[in-house]
Amino acid sequence: MYNSSDLRKGLKVEIDGQPWQIVEFDFCKPGKGLALYRTKLKNMITGNTMERTFRPNDRHAKPQLEERDQTYLYSTGEEYVFSDNSTFEETYISGDLLGDQVHFLVENAACKILYYNDLPLEVTLPIFIDKTIQYTEPGAKGDTATNTLKPAALDSGYEVQVPLWINEGDVIKIDTRTGEYSERVRKG
Amino acid sequence: MSVRAESLQLRASVYREIRGYLDSQGFCEVSTPVRVRIPALEDTIDAIPAGSWWLRTSPELHMKRLIQAGAERIYQLGPCFRAGEHGRRHRSEFCMLEFYEGNADYRDILRRTQGLFRHVSRALAVTEAAFWGSEWEVLTVEEAFRRYTHISAVQAVEQGDFDYLLVDRIERHLGVGRPTVLIDYPTKLAALARRSPQNPEVAERWELYANGLELANAYSELVDAGEQRARFEESASTRAHAGHEVYPLDEAFLGALEAGMPPTGGIAIGVDRLIMAMGKTDNIADTLAFPRE
Numbered sequence: 001m002y003n004s005s006d007l008r009k010g011l012k013v014e015i016d017g018q019p020w021q022i023v024e025f026d027f028c029k030p031g032k033g034l035a036l037y038r039t040k041l042k043n044m045i046t047g048n049t050m051e052r053t054f055r056p057n058d059r060h061a062k063p064q065l066e067e068r069d070q071t072y073l074y075s076t077g078e079e080y081v082f083s084d085n086s087t088f089e090e091t092y093i094s095g096d097l098l099g100d101q102v103h104f105l106v107e108n109a110a111c112k113i114l115y116y117n118d119l120p121l122e123v124t125l126p127i128f129i130d131k132t133i134q135y136t137e138p139g140a141k142g143d144t145a146t147n148t149l150k151p152a153a154l155d156s157g158y159e160v161q162v163p164l165w166i167n168e169g170d171v172i173k174i175d176t177r178t179g180e181y182s183e184r185v186r187k188g
Numbered sequence: 189m190s191v192r193a194e195s196l197q198l199r200a201s202v203y204r205e206i207r208g209y210l211d212s213q214g215f216c217e218v219s220t221p222v223r224v225r226i227p228a229l230e231d232t233i234d235a236i237p238a239g240s241w242w243l244r245t246s247p248e249l250h251m252k253r254l255i256q257a258g259a260e261r262i263y264q265l266g267p268c269f270r271a272g273e274h275g276r277r278h279r280s281e282f283c284m285l286e287f288y289e290g291n292a293d294y295r296d297i298l299r300r301t302q303g304l305f306r307h308v309s310r311a312l313a314v315t316e317a318a319f320w321g322s323e324w325e326v327l328t329v330e331e332a333f334r335r336y337t338h339i340s341a342v343q344a345v346e347q348g349d350f351d352y353l354l355v356d357r358i359e360r361h362l363g364v365g366r367p368t369v370l371i372d373y374p375t376k377l378a379a380l381a382r383r384s385p386q387n388p389e390v391a392e393r394w395e396l397y398a399n400g401l402e403l404a405n406a407y408s409e410l411v412d413a414g415e416q417r418a419r420f421e422e423s424a425s426t427r428a429h430a431g432h433e434v435y436p437l438d439e440a441f442l443g444a445l446e447a448g449m450p451p452t453g454g455i456a457i458g459v460d461r462l463i464m465a466m467g468k469t470d471n472i473a474d475t476l477a478f479p480r481e
Contacts, residue, residue, distance in 0.1 A: 026277070027273070027278060029232070030354050030355055031395055031405045032233070032405070033350070034232055034351045034352075035273075036352060038355065053355050
């Protein structure tokens with residue numbers, strides 16, 4: 001259990017049998033009154049948000065959350081299959097849950113999946129993954145300016161902004177947290 | 189000019205206009221001790237220690253002693269300190285404007301406050317001038333609870349839910365489109381206000397709101413020494429019960445009341461919040477020169 005004084009942005013609490021994450025938090029005290037904590041919470045399953053005010057003496061349950069190491073195996077087309085590193089149990093994750101992350105999945109990537117009572121909530125990919133450029137307009141010869149960018153397509157169809165001197169077939173590093181180009185790994 | 193420089197200028201202008209207005213109304217600026225032997229005894233306000241003394245949580249008791257001693261209209265603009273208060277609308281160190289007027293009550297203070305806010309908003313030519321110049325909504329606490337909650341204000345006090353409902357259900361509706369004066373608090377929440385002579389259920393206290401933000405707290409001051417002593421003792425026992433440090437009774441202040449004090453009206457205005465309201469920000473940090481210190 002948490003006390004109200006433990007509440008802060010980012011903390012995960014269980015309310016009415018659902019896991020919620022605090023996305024906004026503010027201390028607040030009406031004139032001559034008691035300290036209160038105003039929060040905005042996001043449901044970790046549905047993504048819905050709500051506002052809640054907590055009292056100093058309120059107690060807050062910790063949701064049963066567990067992060068497990070998993071390896072990405074393959075896609076069935078609709079779902080994405082991961083294998084638990086210790087039990088080898090397979091988990092099928094929907095594209096909806098992954099969102100843009102589907103573009104950054106590479107076979108055998110070491111991932112983490114966060115579960116709430118065995119329900120997968122979110123997948124954390126390796127911070128950097130390597131991807132090959134499928135298509136991009138050729139850059140002008142000798143143009144080494146790094147602050148001008150152009151679009152480039154990955155094999156998954158995802159479009160990323162890259163420096164002008166990157167060419168088709170080049171392998172680049174992408175930051176999966178932002179989905180942005182990080183550096184070139186090798187020339188194609 | 190950078191944003192920071194603009195906010196410094198706004199604060200300077202607000203100070204200047206506050207002083208200009210109150211000076212023109214015959215108020216005398218005073219300075220009372222910032223480091224005090226005894227902090228005001230209130231249920232939920234904690235003082236920060238300064239050596240074996242304390243930093244003031246408000247200049248209220250000293251200023252009332254000046255009124256008792258014969259000052260008629262006084263004001264003070266300066267820092268106050270409250271332990272453990274930090275958030276988008278709170279800092280442990282903050283700037284307070286207090287003014288007191290002898291032979292006046294909370295309605296007189298309301299007229300003065302309206303004059304002050306109109307003057308400051310016009311002088312700064314903020315677009316909120318129309319907001320401050322409009323007719324203020326005067327809403328009783330009882331009516332606010334009836335309108336926005338499922339229970340009466342008195343029930344809320346009895347259940348210990350008054351502050352919770354105020355913050356969670358009511359405040360967002362206050363000061364929308366025009367300032368709201370939330371007025372006539374249940375006597376249990378009178379703090380240092382006198383009971384209404386017409387209605388003994390309520391105390392003559394009001395708070396000012398703009399866009400859901402509480403800006404000021406005003407009273408017809410309690411000047412009855414016996415009742416003041418009883419309320420201090422009640423607060424002391426509330427604090428002891430809640431495990432908070434219990435400050436001694438301020439006998440110098442009680443002595444002043446015993447010697448006889450005229451009916452007095454007074455108000456405390458959070459100046460940082462006034463600047464928030466004038467500068468259109470919802471974060472007190474935007475009004476401070478050093479928001480992280």
